[in-house]
Amino acid sequence: MRTLFLGLFLILSLYCGAQEAYQTIENILYRSDTEATDDYINERCRLDLYVPTDVDSFSTVVWFHGGGLKAGNKFIPEELKEQGLAVAAVNYRFYPKVKCPVYIEDAAASVAWVMKHIEAYGGRADKIFVSGHSAGGYLATMIGLDTSYLQPYDIHPNELAGLIPFSGHTITHFTVRDEQGIDGKTPTIDRYAPMAHLRSDTPPILFITGDREMELLGRYEENAYMWRMMKVAGNENVYLRELDGFHHGNMYLPAIYLLRNFVKK
Numbered sequence: 001m002r003t004l005f006l007g008l009f010l011i012l013s014l015y016c017g018a019q020e021a022y023q024t025i026e027n028i029l030y031r032s033d034t035e036a037t038d039d040y041i042n043e044r045c046r047l048d049l050y051v052p053t054d055v056d057s058f059s060t061v062v063w064f065h066g067g068g069l070k071a072g073n074k075f076i077p078e079e080l081k082e083q084g085l086a087v088a089a090v091n092y093r094f095y096p097k098v099k100c101p102v103y104i105e106d107a108a109a110s111v112a113w114v115m116k117h118i119e120a121y122g123g124r125a126d127k128i129f130v131s132g133h134s135a136g137g138y139l140a141t142m143i144g145l146d147t148s149y150l151q152p153y154d155i156h157p158n159e160l161a162g163l164i165p166f167s168g169h170t171i172t173h174f175t176v177r178d179e180q181g182i183d184g185k186t187p188t189i190d191r192y193a194p195m196a197h198l199r200s201d202t203p204p205i206l207f208i209t210g211d212r213e214m215e216l217l218g219r220y221e222e223n224a225y226m227w228r229m230m231k232v233a234g235n236e237n238v239y240l241r242e243l244d245g246f247h248h249g250n251m252y253l254p255a256i257y258l259l260r261n262f263v264k265k
Helices: 002-018 039-044 102-121 137-147 175-181 220-233 254-264
Strands: 023-028 046-052 060-063 086-090 123-135 162-166 205-210 238-243
Touching: 002 102, 046 102, 060 102, 060 137, 060 162, 060 175, 060 254, 086 102, 102 123, 102 137, 123 137, 123 254, 137 162, 162 254, 220 238
Parallel strands: 060 086, 060 123, 123 162, 162 205, 205 238
Antiparallel strands: 023 046, 046 086
């Protein structure tokens, strides 16, 4: 019996010793000192970086929280921790303190920061995935399809490893429509709609939504149409998943597991 317990102890010791270590660096200012010209930029243009400390060449997920472009706060999803990858959880400025496209520009600036700095932490700049839920999914898709937002940083979105928007608008976001005096139930497609930036040459994109009968308004149908039109444009790197039985709020959890599998591929 003592031999059995000793053996189990040694196995557990080896297992525990093999666990990867991680650290979190909080509230990194991703805007340059020359850009951080007011208190609101200094407050909101920050990210938390969660990184493995004993793994090299890891992938990184840039994560944008939801909240309708009006609210919310950065957080590192628990289901992305201890997975051998890094997570950059990003804050950005909100309407009505700022208006479109400032929050999209913030999202692009944060991704540029990660791409330019992640190698210093052991990650790879060519293994960066951009994701987010709801408004965060919208931001991820906008900066991944409209090439103008990363251009000031001499980055093309095709340098990203992939995009994984969770239940994001593909038409013009309802807050952007509100800024324009358009009712939130009136769909429009303008330059602030991911749908306006269809391209055949994108990084792999995984569109994920909740159940079409339980999602916000036509969120599933928006994403399905976007997926189809990307296919029509000749893009073979786009995928669509509908999570049956999950609404807009709780689709996030099963979607995280799809994200993890997508990154590992």
